[in-house]
Amino acid sequence: MIPYNKYYIPKFNIESLIYSNYIKYDQLKDWIIMKFKDSPEANCTHINFFIDVYSMIRGFYRRQDFHINDGQEYTLASGIINMAAHYREYFRSRHNTKADIYIVSSFNMNKYLTSIHPSYRSVVTANDEITDYIAENMKVLDSLVPYLPGMYFKHYDHNITGAAILDIIRYNESHGNKDPNIILSKDFVVSQIVCNPISRTMVLRPYKNYKKTYEGTESVDLSYLVEHGDLMVRYGVDCMKGTKVSEEIIEKRLDKINALSPELLSVLMAITKSSEYGYGSELLFPAAINILYKLIVEDKLALNQYNTNINDLMTLISMNTTKQVDPHELIKRFRTLDLMYQYNNMVSMNLERYQFVDDLYNPDMVKMINEKFFKECPLDLNVL
Numbered sequence: 001m002i003p004y005n006k007y008y009i010p011k012f013n014i015e016s017l018i019y020s021n022y023i024k025y026d027q028l029k030d031w032i033i034m035k036f037k038d039s040p041e042a043n044c045t046h047i048n049f050f051i052d053v054y055s056m057i058r059g060f061y062r063r064q065d066f067h068i069n070d071g072q073e074y075t076l077a078s079g080i081i082n083m084a085a086h087y088r089e090y091f092r093s094r095h096n097t098k099a100d101i102y103i104v105s106s107f108n109m110n111k112y113l114t115s116i117h118p119s120y121r122s123v124v125t126a127n128d129e130i131t132d133y134i135a136e137n138m139k140v141l142d143s144l145v146p147y148l149p150g151m152y153f154k155h156y157d158h159n160i161t162g163a164a165i166l167d168i169i170r171y172n173e174s175h176g177n178k179d180p181n182i183i184l185s186k187d188f189v190v191s192q193i194v195c196n197p198i199s200r201t202m203v204l205r206p207y208k209n210y211k212k213t214y215e216g217t218e219s220v221d222l223s224y225l226v227e228h229g230d231l232m233v234r235y236g237v238d239c240m241k242g243t244k245v246s247e248e249i250i251e252k253r254l255d256k257i258n259a260l261s262p263e264l265l266s267v268l269m270a271i272t273k274s275s276e277y278g279y280g281s282e283l284l285f286p287a288a289i290n291i292l293y294k295l296i297v298e299d300k301l302a303l304n305q306y307n308t309n310i311n312d313l314m315t316l317i318s319m320n321t322t323k324q325v326d327p328h329e330l331i332k333r334f335r336t337l338d339l340m341y342q343y344n345n346m347v348s349m350n351l352e353r354y355q356f357v358d359d360l361y362n363p364d365m366v367k368m369i370n371e372k373f374f375k376e377c378p379l380d381l382n383v384l
Contacts, residue, residue, distance in 0.1 A: 071376035
């Protein structure tokens with residue numbers, strides 16, 4: 001067998017990129033049982049399941065070999081619907097639980113965030129061919145999803161996905177729906193939603209690595225489920241992948257990051273590297289952990305989410321490093337990466353707020369759309 005190579009990237013395959021968001025039922029069951037054990041939601045019969053489309057499509061823009069073959073024009077749309085069917089069937093067959101599915105789409109375009117920091121970026125500017133392909137598939141989803149049972153789709157032109165999902169969760173809560181929320185997303189900005197204080201919310205982070213063997217390509221599933229209590233450690237592990245230091249040093253760093261409040265995630269992201277959003281490192285990750293640990297744990301800086309002035313905190317961070325760091329730069333980066341800041345901006349501007357839509361389930365309409373668009377990539381309608 002060819003040795004494992006963490007840098008190996010298989011040839012572009014749109015189905016593989018979509019299916020990398022699938023997680024096997026047995027693996028899911030172990031996580032779900034562990035996370036819900038002895039909790040008030042252990043015997044719930046209904047959940048809200050969210051699919052973050054942006055965290056799926058941004059992987060398309062990283063590929064120089066992106067191409068669409070004949071018959072694949074709507075593979076993305078069918079892949080998302082079949083993914084929803086995959087997870088709905090999991091909860092139904094393994095837990096006897098109904099899952100309402102929310103498919104939330106955006107290109108993370110927000111002119112306000114760009115005005116805060118010109119370096120803030122969305123992948124949408126990278127390739128018009130990819131963007132046009134995705135936009136066409138979103139139009140098909142917009143036409144189809146309202147006619148599927150217990151399934152909802154919304155594309156946001158001016159908002160980021162995380163704020164949009166939080167808006168839906170808060171809308172549901174205000175209307176009596178406090179059932180658990182599980183969000184399928186690879187984006188740590190979205191993962192900040194687990195700090196939502198009312199209902200139990202977790203993020204399912206699909207992550208596949210690949211190794212090349214004599215038989216072809218083999219995927220290694222490194223996915224996991226993250227909740228409030230392990231958010232910071234999960235982020236730390238993700239940031240330290242491939243770090244060439246001893247296990248003892250890694251453990252010490254993880255102990256320090258675990259002592260920090262999950263509400264500090266956006267601060268940590270702002271002062272380190274967030275390449276997905278166009279930001280290089282202001283501080284190296286180990287230095288950032290040490291500074292936050294000193295301020296919050298050792299010096300016992302009083303910190304309560306949004307009761308602490310972010311300007312003061314960033315000034316303190318800049319004062320506790322030998323590197324010259326502009327606190328105003330950190331503040332601007334924080335505002336573009338902090339989910340609550342983005343959500344509050346969405347609310348104050350009343351920008352594309354969520355409103356409940358009736359379930360228009362219509363099997364005849366679904367059949368007609370399926371035959372028109374999905375002959376080459378059929379929908380798994382039996383489990384929808």
